[in-house]
Amino acid sequence: MAIAAISAKRSATRLPTGSAARSFDRRLGEILRHATDVFYEKGYEGASMRDLSRASGMSLAGLYHYFESKEKLLYLIQRTTFRTIIDRVQERLAVGKDPEERVRIFISNHLGYFLANKKAMSVLSHEDDTLKNGYGQEIAAIKREYYRICLELLEDLKRAKGLEFPARIAVLSLFGMMNWFYTWHNPRVDADAEALSRQMGDIFLSGITRPAGGTGNLRGRRPRKV
Amino acid sequence: MAIAAISAKRSATRLPTGSAARSFDRRLGEILRHATDVFYEKGYEGASMRDLSRASGMSLAGLYHYFESKEKLLYLIQRTTFRTIIDRVQERLAVGKDPEERVRIFISNHLGYFLANKKAMSVLSHEDDTLKNGYGQEIAAIKREYYRICLELLEDLKRAKGLEFPARIAVLSLFGMMNWFYTWHNPRVDADAEALSRQMGDIFLSGITRPAGGTGNLRGRRPRKV
DNA sequence: CATAATATCGAACGTTCGTTCGGTATTGTC
DNA sequence: GACAATACCGAACGAACGTTCGATATTATG
Secondary structure, three states, X not given: OOOOOOOOOOOOOOOOOHHHHHHHHHHHHHHHHHHHHHHHHHOOOOOOHHHHHHHHOOOHHHHOOOOOXXXXXXXXXXXXXXXXXXXXXXXXXXXXXXXXXXXXXXXXHHHHHHHHOHHHHHHHXXXXXXXXXXXXXXXXXXXXXXXXXXXXXXHHHHHHHOOOOOHHHHHHHHHHHHHHHHHOOOOOOOOOHHHHHHHHXXXXXXXHOOOOOOOOOHHHOOOOXX | OXXXXXXXXXXXXXXXXXXXXXXXXXXXXXXXXXXXXXXXHHOOOOOOHHHHHHHHXXXXXXXXXXXXXXXHHHHHHHHHHHHHHHHHHHHHHOOOOOHHHHHHHHHHHHHHHHHHOHHHHHHHHXXXXXXXXXXXXXXXXXXXXXXXXXHHHHHHHHHHHOOOOOHHHHHHHHHHHHHXXXXXXXXXXXXXXXXXXXXXXXXXHHHHOOOOOOOOOHHHOXXXXX
16 A cells, blocks of 8 residues: 555654654555445445444544544545555556557546555545545545646647547546446456456447537537536 | 425325415425525535525425425435436437437437526436435436437437347447536536537447447557556 | 314434544554 | 563544434415
């Protein structure tokens, strides 16, 4: 989960030595993992600190040695997950040249990470608006950063191919397709990450790579007013 | 909201006369509307009965005259919303002949209703898995009914045009696009229901109406393994 | 106008909530 | 092995939770 040096509850006192810090972070990581499971099962509000205590095999009071509040715990989970997926996609984008391939890399990275870390990503999606004030703003900023990466990939694609489509709607539609799937994906029925990425990529990419011009409506047909 | 004869809390005793029943249902409808607002703002678990009492201007105990539990309240909101949107789409589909037009009608109905009833639909989406046991099964059954309508529209389209695409993934991608948008839609920035339906319809429909055959991957390009 | 049914309420019930306190094990350092 | 820092815990705190009870207004019906 790559929690290195999260330092959830150290600031006032002198930092401890290296090995102690490492063991602290390792233990905190375990707690975060268990908390992710519980938040995934019961939702943030529905999960109690006693649930977390039970799941992580640590006493209720003992948990507070590692973080100062339930809110901070959700914040740490969301931040770690977001940062990791952003780091990974940037790493992978470094080797992609073709604009369309780069969009596929983004999709494949997102779905691949989602499938491999279903619970954490579900908590990220489902508790999207749960955090308020400071923590909420920080997470929102990271989310914007991630959104912007995707937006720029699509803008590049538009430029390179001379396409015309509303980029904002396209980005958010893509995120919708990808993020919604935690509500239905069944590993026994549905394809794996690679096939899923190809399928969704096909739908999305051929959806936006229509040639420019016209009303943007297929064969000029207009939907009935609703 | 069309709550007619919901009868949230009547079964044992003889049913009251028409006018009394009507006033009961009207009041219950008001409570459901206020509860929808509160659930939208704070989430189901995060909203307390005292919040609902404050929002609807009725005492805490008084609420229980109209329904027997907080759970039932969410159930009533979800059932009413679902039934209404299903009724409407079936009404509108009755006049559509062309398979593609029918898919557009479905999209336009969903987004149009979503925009006009943003809070109720958000509660439907966000509290997707909140209800357990009996209530949960009932809502899940209605959801399957709605899913099936959309699936059959896409199967019809496949047949009519000789297309090849994974219908299940397509349906769920479409629902993803449409349902995710409550997390980002801003009426001051984003288009209205009609334009939004056209844009999403364009992306989705030209996404799935690629000609059949081949790997299903654009220009044979394969995404890097993740 | 009496009377039954409906609508509404203040107060309380028992439970669970997130968090804290004071303390004891356990561990690392010299 | 002494000593300080770290890790952990049982018990409790006050607040908030969903729900119920007994009673009183309000309304509809004869």
